[in-house]
Amino acid sequence: MNPTKKVDLLIAGAGLAGCATACAAAQLGLNVALVESRPEGIYGDNRAIALGFGSVLTLNQLGLWSHLSENASQVKHIHVSRQGGMGTVHLNSHLLHLPALGVVIPHKCLQLGMESALRQYGNLRIIRPASVRGLEQKSDSVIAEIEVHDHATEIIHATLVIGADGVNSKIRRMLDIASTIHDYQQNALVSDVDLACPPASGSAYERFLDHGSVAALPLNPKKMSIVWNMPAMEAQAWLESDSSGTVWSKAIERVLPQIAPVRSATPPLGFPLKSLTAQRRISGRALIIGNAACQVHPVGAQGFNLVLDDVNLLFRLWKQAIEHNLDIGDTFLLRSFSIASRDHQQRILRLTDRLAQRLKGDGLLWPWLHGAGMFALDHISGFKTSFLRQTTHITTPSLPGQEGPWSSHRTGEGFSHV
Ligand SMILES: Cc1cc2nc3c(=O)[nH]c(=O)nc-3n(C[C@H](O)[C@H](O)[C@H](O)COP(=O)(O)OP(=O)(O)OC[C@H]3O[C@@H](n4cnc5c(N)ncnc54)[C@H](O)[C@@H]3O)c2cc1C
Numbered sequence: 001m002n003p004t005k006k007v008d009l010l011i012a013g014a015g016l017a018g019c020a021t022a023c024a025a026a027q028l029g030l031n032v033a034l035v036e037s038r039p040e041g042i043y044g045d046n047r048a049i050a051l052g053f054g055s056v057l058t059l060n061q062l063g064l065w066s067h068l069s070e071n072a073s074q075v076k077h078i079h080v081s082r083q084g085g086m087g088t089v090h091l092n093s094h095l096l097h098l099p100a101l102g103v104v105i106p107h108k109c110l111q112l113g114m115e116s117a118l119r120q121y122g123n124l125r126i127i128r129p130a131s132v133r134g135l136e137q138k139s140d141s142v143i144a145e146i147e148v149h150d151h152a153t154e155i156i157h158a159t160l161v162i163g164a165d166g167v168n169s170k171i172r173r174m175l176d177i178a179s180t181i182h183d184y185q186q187n188a189l190v191s192d193v194d195l196a197c198p199p200a201s202g203s204a205y206e207r208f209l210d211h212g213s214v215a216a217l218p219l220n221p222k223k224m225s226i227v228w229n230m231p232a233m234e235a236q237a238w239l240e241s242d243s244s245g246t247v248w249s250k251a252i253e254r255v256l257p258q259i260a261p262v263r264s265a266t267p268p269l270g271f272p273l274k275s276l277t278a279q280r281r282i283s284g285r286a287l288i289i290g291n292a293a294c295q296v297h298p299v300g301a302q303g304f305n306l307v308l309d310d311v312n313l314l315f316r317l318w319k320q321a322i323e324h325n326l327d328i329g330d331t332f333l334l335r336s337f338s339i340a341s342r343d344h345q346q347r348i349l350r351l352t353d354r355l356a357q358r359l360k361g362d363g364l365l366w367p368w369l370h371g372a373g374m375f376a377l378d379h380i381s382g383f384k385t386s387f388l389r390q391t392t393h394i395t396t397p398s399l400p401g402q403e404g405p406w407s408s409h410r411t412g413e414g415f416s417h418v
Contacts, residue, residue, distance in 0.1 A: 076203070
């Protein structure tokens with residue numbers, strides 16, 4: 001057994017949430033241990049992650065943006081339409097006076113870029129492959145038993161423990177935090193397509209179908225990432241079929257004619273869609289973040305954006321605590337985080353859940369209501385601007401004691417690297 005080590009922060013899980021949190025803490029000079037079960041050299045999958053402009057500002061503040069920007073494609077316009085319906089909603093960056101609504105970065109590049117950023121910190125240690133075997137809460141610390149390779153054990157005393165170990169979080173179970181799961185009975189099929197004609201630069205598309213939705217996100221001028229949410233049975237048939245790439249390409253052209261002709265498409269990769277909401281975020285000197293705390297349907301592309309809002313909150317709280325020589329695992333600080341994060345998260349959860357439920361196409365009135373909603377969104381500019389402010393994350397939740405439910409509206413003034 002190795003000698004006991006002391007750190008300020010122990011994080012379980014080095015996915016997107018764990019890496020972003022580790023970076024925030026390391027940048028503030030905290031001593032961090034990051035425990036990951038995945039061995040070195042395995043990085044992410046082929047999904048593309050769309051991030052709002054506010055999230056780009058957060059990544060920049062955390063010192064991560066310079067490691068990610070070369071693989072980011074701008075989104076300036078989003079065309080939202082309904083198959084067989086009238087009207088298209090045009091969402092444009094100039095409505096918010098921003099250089100872009102956001103960016104798209106392949107999941108693999110996000111994971112790789114963040115891990116390379118973490119290597120610059122001498123005050124951060126990544127322990128992998130390893131996993132947290134047990135936690136014991138004390139009044140001033142948490143004692144964590146870490147199982148490293150060959151069943152060796154390491155004991156770490158941490159002022160604060162964060163569970164960022166994904167939807168099946170072991171830390172959530174150890175903390176006895178209950179969660180609610182909803183199975184949408186849908187799958188997201190993800191595929192990259194090469195296009196014969198480049199769409200207008202910076203364009204993304206979202207199309208609502210009778211039973212599902214399909215989005216095309218720019219990866220480079222002639223390549224887009226497709227996320228097609230469809231009933232689970234239909235998705236299973238696609239995944240099991242040995243149909244050639246042409247059949248799949250033609251199906252994509254049929255549901256998204258705006259990007260046709262499709263020259264080639266990679267075989268789809270399936271993601272079963274479930275939402276998960278943890279009943280609490282904190283327990284003693286531990287908290288959970290990312291999919292461990294809240295997993296949302298990808299229809300609104302909000303999951304990692306929400307995580308970055310949380311990391312932004314933690315960064316601000318820790319900064320204040322360090323300036324005043326306070327304990328970063330203090331109950332009052334953790335409660336402040338939990339309260340500030342909750343309202344914001346629930347608002348986004350309600351928005352994506354409503355969209356996801358409607359993707360099932362239930363109800364005779366739905367197509368009409370959806371059309372009317374899209375008409376309103378396109379023609380009432382205040383409505384559109386407020387919708388965009390929320391979904392681009394340029395307003396972030398405020399800390400207790402600050403005015404109003406939202407803190408500053410971030411404009412990105414002086415930040416021109418998107
Ligand atoms: C199809 C699809 C499209 C999406 N598109 C978008 C989008 O456009 N925009 C957006 O913002 N979000 C999007 N999301 C959501 C986004 O992918 C998630 O929010 C994000 O990946 C969550 O990351 P995480 O770190 O919480 O979880 P995970 O990625 O699951 O990471 C958990 C990490 O913990 C590790 N781990 C697990 N158990 C242990 C253990 N016991 N000990 C140590 N380590 C452990 C795992 O190996 C992993 O590295 C999408 C999701 C899907 C499915």
